[in-house]
Amino acid sequence: METVERRVLVVEDERAIADAVAARLRAEGFRVEVVGDGPGAVAAARRIPPDVIVLDVMLPGFDGLEVCRRIQAERPVPVLMLTARGDETDLLVGLAVGADDYMAKPFSMRELAARVHALLRRADKVATAASIKRLGDLEINQAERRVLRGGVEVHLTPTEFDLLVHLAGRPRTVLPRERLLADVWGWADASGTRTVDSHIKGLRRKLGADLIRTVHGVGYALEVDR
Structure with a gap:
């Protein structure tokens, strides 16, 4: 508690x-x-x-x-x-x-x-992860909760940031929507998968449509170099 x-x-x-x-x-x-x-x-x-x-x-x-x-x-x-x-x-x-x-x-x-x-x-x-992760032209500062792409800072909501961090933990790996919902949102069931989809749309709008790949019927992958 x-x-x-x-x-x-x-x-x-x-x-x-x-x-x-x-x-x-x-x-x-x-x-x-x-x-x-x-x-x-x-x-x-x-x-x-x-x-x-x-x-x-x-x-x-x-x-x-x-x-x-x-x-x-x-x-x-x-x-x-x-x-x-x-x-x-x-x-x-x-x-x-x-x-x-x-x-x-x-x-x-x-x-x-x-x-x-x-x-x-x-x-x-x-917040407890103080590392700075760099993947291609994407930079994620977990301690300061800041994201840059191509050297330009991008403002993300708290959940958009958490979702990006989770995807960045396994770049180029397809993560099922249900798993993202459980790991990022903490939901035990799959009733909120449209919530995942909406946040993915937000990330694409702010960071570029090329950043996240959709595997239809499965989930999403962060398309950056390791």
Whole structure:
């Protein structure tokens, strides 16, 4: 279990849900702050700053997608988005602006807590690796969580970075989508493979379409020299 020093920012305008989420996360040992609108969320993220954010999509002021976009532009932080809608467009847009995981309401508090723990474990695992990996014209600084291609720095979301690090660990090796989902996201089942696909699209958009090869029906491989 994470220590009490880990901070979670809960952004939810439905008071009953916000209180229930906060109570569960406090019981897990987290320090929790709750805000109920978009501008308040951005201000709180600057003031705390949080180790992870649980963020509702529908908010007063401006929505969770805009909150995520603004926060990630200033400082990469793991984000778990919540929504009452099952629209796949929301999922894809949320991932594009920097969300790492996604849960639809109604949801299990136990599952939400498990997802928060998984996000933090993944961030911690990458942060402990202080090496700089160079593959072709790609440079990955794991300690500083920075990526350069051709000498130009590229801004990645926390999950995009973790996914790239995982692919770079075995360059030119095809890794199944289900394995990526388990190793990077910590999911035991294959229900979120479209989440993997969306993050791969994000990496290609930012780093170049030639970087990652798709093996249809199997998975993905990082196409760089060892």
